[in-house]
Amino acid sequence: xxxxxxxxxxxxxxxxxxxxxxxxxxxxxxxxxxxxxxxxxxxxxxxxxxxxxxxxxxxxxxxxxxxxxxxxxxxxxxxxxxxxxxxxxxxxxxxxxxxxxxxxxxxxxxxxxxxxxxxxxxxxxxxxxxxx
Ligand code: FES
Ligand code: FES
Numbered sequence: 329x330x331x332x333x334x335x336x337x338x339x340x341x342x343x344x345x346x347x348x349x350x351x352x353x354x355x356x357x358x359x360x361x362x363x364x365x366x367x368x369x370x371x372x373x374x375x376x377x378x379x380x381x382x383x384x385x386x387x388x389x390x391x392x393x394x395x396x397x398x399x400x401x402x403x404x405x406x407x408x409x410x411x412x413x414x415x416x417x418x419x420x421x422x423x424x425x426x427x428x429x430x431x432x433x434x435x436x437x438x439x440x441x442x443x444x445x446x447x448x449x450x451x452x453x454x455x456x457x458x459x460x
Contacts, residue, residue, distance in 0.1 A: 329424055330387075330388070330423075330424070331420060331421035331422055331423075332421070333391075333395075333419075333420045333421045334387075334388065334391045334420045334421070334423065335391075337390070337391035337394040337395055337420065338387040338388075338390050338391045338394075341390050341391070341393070341394035342394045342397060342398050343379055343380050343381055343394065343397040343398065343401070344380065344381065344382070344394075345380045345381075345382065346366075346368050346380055346382065347368035347369070347370055347378055347379075347380045349370055350368035350369055350370055350380075351369070351370060351371055351445065351448065352367075352368070352369040352370075352371055352441045352442060352444050352445035352448070353366070353367070353368050353369075353441060353444050354366070354367045354437055354438070354439070354440025354441030354442070354443065354444050355367075355437075355440060356433055356436040356437045356440050358385070358389075358429060358430075358432075358433045360429050361385070361386065361429070363383070363384060363385030363386060363389050363430070363433060364383070364384045364385065365381060365382075365383045365384075365385065365389060365393055365433050365434065365436075365437040366381065366382045366383070366437070367379065367380075367381050367393075367397070367437040367438060367440065367441040368380045368381070368441070369441050369442075369445065371405065371445055374404050374405050374406070375402065375403070375404055375405075376400050376401060376402065376403055376404075376405070376408055377402075378401070379397045379400060379401050380397070381393040381394075381396075381397050381437070385430070385433070386427070386430060388423055388424075388427040388430035388431075389430040389433055389434070391420055391430075392413075392416050392417070392420065392423075392430050392431045392433065392434035393433075393434050393437065395416050395419050395420050395434070396411065396416050396431075396434035396435065396437065396438055399411055399415070399416065399419060400438055405442055405445070408438055408442060409439065409442060409456070409457065411435060411438055412435060413428070413431040413432040413434065413435040414431070416431040416434050416435060417431040439457050439458075442457060443457050
């Protein structure tokens with residue numbers, strides 16, 4: 329049912345935890361299943377220097393959080409905003425259809441943290457990100 333990559337990221341998730349000096353924090357919940365994902369970022373010069381996550385959710389949500397944080401780490405805000413849920417699922421060699429919403433949670437978590445970053449700079453994130 330799950331790809332080896334999903335199992336590997338679930339068993340050995342990257343970037344787990346919190347960042348004390350985060351300057352961007354996002355939290356999203358999945359109304360479908362009640363799972364919660366929290367994303368912490370340290371952004372400097374428009375680059376995501378560090379990122380950590382805490383996910384209270386299913387195995388696929390943990391694997392997608394892990395993969396999404398890996399995909400945006402070291403990237404610019406602009407690049408990170410282009411991360412789609414399907415890119416996260418593809419990087420994991422696919423997800424079962426019933427678990428695709430878990431990758432949506434990961435995309436929204438990244439966007440929610442970036443929206444928080446903009447708000448802290450006094451910038452309205454809505455025109456840039458949409459509605460995270
Ligand atoms: Fe809800 Fe995975 S089952 S995020
Ligand atoms: Fe919030 Fe669309 S994701 S209203």
